[in-house]
Amino acid sequence: MGYTVAVVGAGLVGERLVSELRRRDFPADEIRVLARTARRVEIQGEEFDVRVAEASAFEGVDYALFAGTEGEKGAAMQLAPEAVARGAVVIDNGSDFRLDPEVPLVVPEVNADALRDHKGIIASPNCSTTTMVVPLAPLAREFGLEKVIVSTYQAVSGSGRGGVEALEGLPGGEGVYPKEISGNAIPLIGSVGDDGYTTEERKMKDESAKILGLPDLPVYPTTVRIPVHTGHSESVYVETTREASLEAVLDVFSNAPGLVFSGDKDDYPTPLETVGEPGTYVGRVRVEEGSPGAISYWCVSDNLLKGAATNAVQIAETLVGSRV
Amino acid sequence: MGYTVAVVGAGLVGERLVSELRRRDFPADEIRVLARTARRVEIQGEEFDVRVAEASAFEGVDYALFAGTEGEKGAAMQLAPEAVARGAVVIDNGSDFRLDPEVPLVVPEVNADALRDHKGIIASPNCSTTTMVVPLAPLAREFGLEKVIVSTYQAVSGSGRGGVEALEGLPGGEGVYPKEISGNAIPLIGSVGDDGYTTEERKMKDESAKILGLPDLPVYPTTVRIPVHTGHSESVYVETTREASLEAVLDVFSNAPGLVFSGDKDDYPTPLETVGEPGTYVGRVRVEEGSPGAISYWCVSDNLLKGAATNAVQIAETLVGSRV
Numbered sequence: 001m002g003y004t005v006a007v008v009g010a011g012l013v014g015e016r017l018v019s020e021l022r023r024r025d026f027p028a029d030e031i032r033v034l035a036r037t038a039r040r041v042e043i044q045g046e047e048f049d050v051r052v053a054e055a056s057a058f059e060g061v062d063y064a065l066f067a068g069t070e071g072e073k074g075a076a077m078q079l080a081p082e083a084v085a086r087g088a089v090v091i092d093n094g095s096d097f098r099l100d101p102e103v104p105l106v107v108p109e110v111n112a113d114a115l116r117d118h119k120g121i122i123a124s125p126n127c128s129t130t131t132m133v134v135p136l137a138p139l140a141r142e143f144g145l146e147k148v149i150v151s152t153y154q155a156v157s158g159s160g161r162g163g164v165e166a167l168e169g170l171p172g173g174e175g176v177y178p179k180e181i182s183g184n185a186i187p188l189i190g191s192v193g194d195d196g197y198t199t200e201e202r203k204m205k206d207e208s209a210k211i212l213g214l215p216d217l218p219v220y221p222t223t224v225r226i227p228v229h230t231g232h233s234e235s236v237y238v239e240t241t242r243e244a245s246l247e248a249v250l251d252v253f254s255n256a257p258g259l260v261f262s263g264d265k266d267d268y269p270t271p272l273e274t275v276g277e278p279g280t281y282v283g284r285v286r287v288e289e290g291s292p293g294a295i296s297y298w299c300v301s302d303n304l305l306k307g308a309a310t311n312a313v314q315i316a317e318t319l320v321g322s323r324v
Numbered sequence: 325m326g327y328t329v330a331v332v333g334a335g336l337v338g339e340r341l342v343s344e345l346r347r348r349d350f351p352a353d354e355i356r357v358l359a360r361t362a363r364r365v366e367i368q369g370e371e372f373d374v375r376v377a378e379a380s381a382f383e384g385v386d387y388a389l390f391a392g393t394e395g396e397k398g399a400a401m402q403l404a405p406e407a408v409a410r411g412a413v414v415i416d417n418g419s420d421f422r423l424d425p426e427v428p429l430v431v432p433e434v435n436a437d438a439l440r441d442h443k444g445i446i447a448s449p450n451c452s453t454t455t456m457v458v459p460l461a462p463l464a465r466e467f468g469l470e471k472v473i474v475s476t477y478q479a480v481s482g483s484g485r486g487g488v489e490a491l492e493g494l495p496g497g498e499g500v501y502p503k504e505i506s507g508n509a510i511p512l513i514g515s516v517g518d519d520g521y522t523t524e525e526r527k528m529k530d531e532s533a534k535i536l537g538l539p540d541l542p543v544y545p546t547t548v549r550i551p552v553h554t555g556h557s558e559s560v561y562v563e564t565t566r567e568a569s570l571e572a573v574l575d576v577f578s579n580a581p582g583l584v585f586s587g588d589k590d591d592y593p594t595p596l597e598t599v600g601e602p603g604t605y606v607g608r609v610r611v612e613e614g615s616p617g618a619i620s621y622w623c624v625s626d627n628l629l630k631g632a633a634t635n636a637v638q639i640a641e642t643l644v645g646s647r648v
Binding site for chain 2: 149151153179180183184185186187188192195196197205218220222224226227228229233235237246265266268270271272273283284285286287288289290291294296298
């Protein structure tokens, strides 16, 4: 006896929510794909009759996974309460509920415990946040964190199909980015606030503080879009409370849940190699010269998978107790 | 009455040495292009009879600008002493002499004074170093520097024509990079040493220490190649000795030599916009939340111009007293 699962959205993340549910053998008797308009779609060889996303479509649904259309008129704000009212547990990939103190913001490898207190809605973090916290959490546990400085190398699929079309020079990509993205690097994702941070950087700061349970940790991100299709990379520098030898750091990363790490100094991940992979990859690990509490590394994950769909499905798995 | 100038190399940097000498009206009666093989080349509409780079070709040369073929068998190691013996002053873009205590390593906006002690050979820094030190130097002067953390976004033309061919998928690009560069980000430039740093990162550390005259300054770089043709970008985080308000930092950047900076928080440079421009561009300047001595910014320059040819020609200009 399995569950009835609704997937809300049929874009890049919506498609991957369906394919991850299937690939990970989530115990679903029915996957119901909901979107703005009814149509027929094929996902990984399986056909789905897309139904219109409206309140009644959530009747009988156990888990409703929202792909992440945000804002007042987005699916999550409009329909998540309706889904909860009908008995569903909502897992939302969008940003609407992430900082709501009533809503757990969860990366299962890091803070699965937070799921205990959910009130029907659970949020999955922004893709750049998820990539960051998976290696940060074991460092925080083992050594304590004093400060995090991170520069991102973010893929266009983080902006949905429009981002991919912008990279490919297709008409659907017009206006998605403030400047040409092909052959360029754009150090502004979202918009710049009065505090000087972009909305994307603000998400990385506020969401990581909540997930790690470290509200006072200084996190200083610079978020940059680069001409990569899929796979967010991050150059991370961390200062730890307790001194950490290189051996100790390599040991922590080798045993950290969700991390793929070989420990070989010449072995490093790239976005092109992590596309389609569910894990978070780490490489270029070093303890900075003369500073035993200063650690640098490079990490990469597929922004549509661990950065979105895989994390959401992992949350659902944790809730049904099948696995993390 | 002008000078006889030799340009050694006819690759991407060699071409730009010639075009920068012309564009900046360097007082040259003759520009003699030397390379491995004799041939005829056209640079910006002007034809040059390329002569073979050998000792005798430096007879009568006042300034010899080497494009930067490095190593024991490279032009600089083989021929720079021959040029000096014939009375020329050598300005080398390669890495062979940069850390030699007898050789000034110069970015004219930063340490033109170092030229006073030259003994015939002067070195121009690595492209990623030059981009970094132009904004760092005024911060060092005004506030003092405690620590620099920098992540680079480097263009393929930094690897010469082979890098451009690798990005374009042409046969000449095979083997230039350890992994596919098109649609990817490669966090390894050069090779990784036993200390965990790449040769490129080592250059940024050692060269910036020499240029800034701060041998003990902790500089922690992560150097990354991205699919951009030309223009190196850097995400820089700096901790200063004295507290710095945002207004004070904006003021320093607005008045710094060689920097192009509008001060508008929504105005930021990208590599595509700086191609062909001789300056160093800065944007996304902010003082980190709660940390008045922590400053972040984004800087970009054309790696073939300010990162190589323009800087070398500026050194020559300083020597002849024409301008910086």
